[in-house]
Amino acid sequence: MNVELTELTRKFGRTRAVAGVTLEAGPGVFGLLGPNGAGKTSLLRMMATVLPPTSGTLRLLGRDPGSYGPRREIRRRLGYLPQSLGYYPGFTVAEFVEYFALLKDMPPGRVPRAVAAAIEHVGLGDRARAKLRTLSGGMLRRVGIAQAIVNEPELLLLDEPTAGLDPEQRVAFRALLREFGKRATVIVSTHLVEDVAAACTEVTLMDAGRLVFHGTPGELIAQGEGHGVGDAPLERGYSAVLAAARS
């Protein structure tokens, strides 16, 4: 098990952004769905060791991120793409990916090849030495994905990774997810339900900080049969589950 959450809670003042989430995840691709404000980003931030939980337990890659040493070990094996990632305009793609590879304590001897592999993996091989300020939004997102995968993480957390990617790039991205999902735990938070359908082995649905569904895409589709609003089966399942949770 790479991720073990037990009654994980995070409060901001009086608001409970994450309200007692219990979840276990081994290798595979996990979709994290939910409306805005459902707590997906806070949950991802806790798993990225960027935000400490208010209560509950969190074990990542078999370690407790509460103390410095294990947290550092987790971070070496972690890949994280925040929802909004700024960039250093004067850096090139290769310099940006290399910077974070070094900050993840990658052995310097391994870095050049890992950076090259990550850049080629996201399809930016013809822009490796282009300055970031010359790139479009979709390309910048792919640079963000590249820095997340450069250290071949065991836990890969992606918050809205496909924002700005065209359909062809999204297909390539799903292939990347499936490939990483063979060895690592990949958690993708997304609004796009079809991203989930194509690549995820399991789906988690959050609403108002709580986990309201956890299962396979097929099971989510089954929830929507006969009821639910939506054009596609998965969307119908999504809205059926949300409606049930709120009633």
Place this chain on the structure above:
Amino acid sequence: MTGGEELAGGYRGAGPAPGDVDLDRVWLGVAAQVWRRRPGPVERAAARLLRSPGLARALVTTPSLLLAWVIATVVILIAGIGFTVGTGTPWVALVAPPVAAAGIAYAYGPGIDPAWELSQSMAVSDRMVLLARALAVFGLNAALGLAAAAASGAAAAVTFGWLVPMTAVCALALAAATVTRSPNVGVAAGAAGWAIAVLAGQAADGRFTAAVTDSEFVLPYLAFAACCGVVVLLATRIPRGTS
């Protein structure tokens, strides 16, 4: 080159690569060497000293250690030398602390670092980067200030004395910058705090330079710096999110 000409005609029809040769792997080996960045001597030395290539890289990319910033600092200090020599007041000692404070405020933090949230998830922790950068900026400013003070020929008593107030002002700037997540607030706080100290010293002892020369201020300065340090530790410990 008979061999070459013989080949030129025929190669385009030579067919696909042999099945057991992984061309993608070959290209990655080429790209790794072509795209790699070779660190300069300062970065290499820092990597050995700090035993962390990542920390060294973060250090050499500090905004306020970039050449333009350093040059600006030198220019200000040279102006300070000029004023000191002209008026006899140790302007360098008065000017160095707020300049250093500005450098510290612009070393690291959410206002400066666009990839701030990502930096917080790194194995080389953002606190270590902050510490390394703050020390480097402080050290550089102290060295430049000492050189400028020596060059201006001001009284020896002042030459080292202003390092203590400089520490306090820098600590204030850093604390303000990390708490408000804005380097500009840090600079403003540092400048304002220093102005208050200088004016208070003048009001108490009749001289502008009281803030840097009177040794009774040393302990209060250091205590103040320590408090600011604690504030920085707390501010960097609890990252605040919104939702």
Place this chain on the structure above:
Amino acid sequence: MDDDALIAAVAHGDDTALRELFSRHAPWLAGRLRAVLPAAEVEDVLQETFLGVWRGAAGYRPEGSAGGWLWGIARRQAALWLRRRGPAELLLPALLAADGRDPGDPAEAALSRAELARAVRALGPEGGTARETWRLVYVEDKSVAEVARLMGVSVGTVKSRAHRARRLMRAALRHHQPAREGGGQ
């Protein structure tokens, strides 16, 4: 963009031009190298070849052909690799097989290695025609047509050179005649 323009771009530090050159030429270069080297070594040699292209693009003269120039670099890298591997290891089995002796006994093999080194020196300087012919024909077991293509000479020339190399080595090994030094063509 044609090859000449790409190489000129590489000389100016354009890595995307190098990438394009790689996608166009690496497959056939790999094929040619594979005829001479095992697969794993082909990858290393091909990598060194394109790094050589990256570093040496400024030296390309467009009146030649890009393909020939690229193959020239690849061939030099392949030769460097073979030379680094050490002649004795490669030559021993080939030579002993040609002489009909079985290197089963380690002491015999050790003795043979010393004799062999002496015999190889009789072929002349490293890189000279006699030595190169010997290596390609007897050690790498290339077809005569292949060697002719690699050395840029006719099949008949290859055969006569190989025959001469064989004579020189046999003579040196049997100590019947003093080994002739500097036996270039």
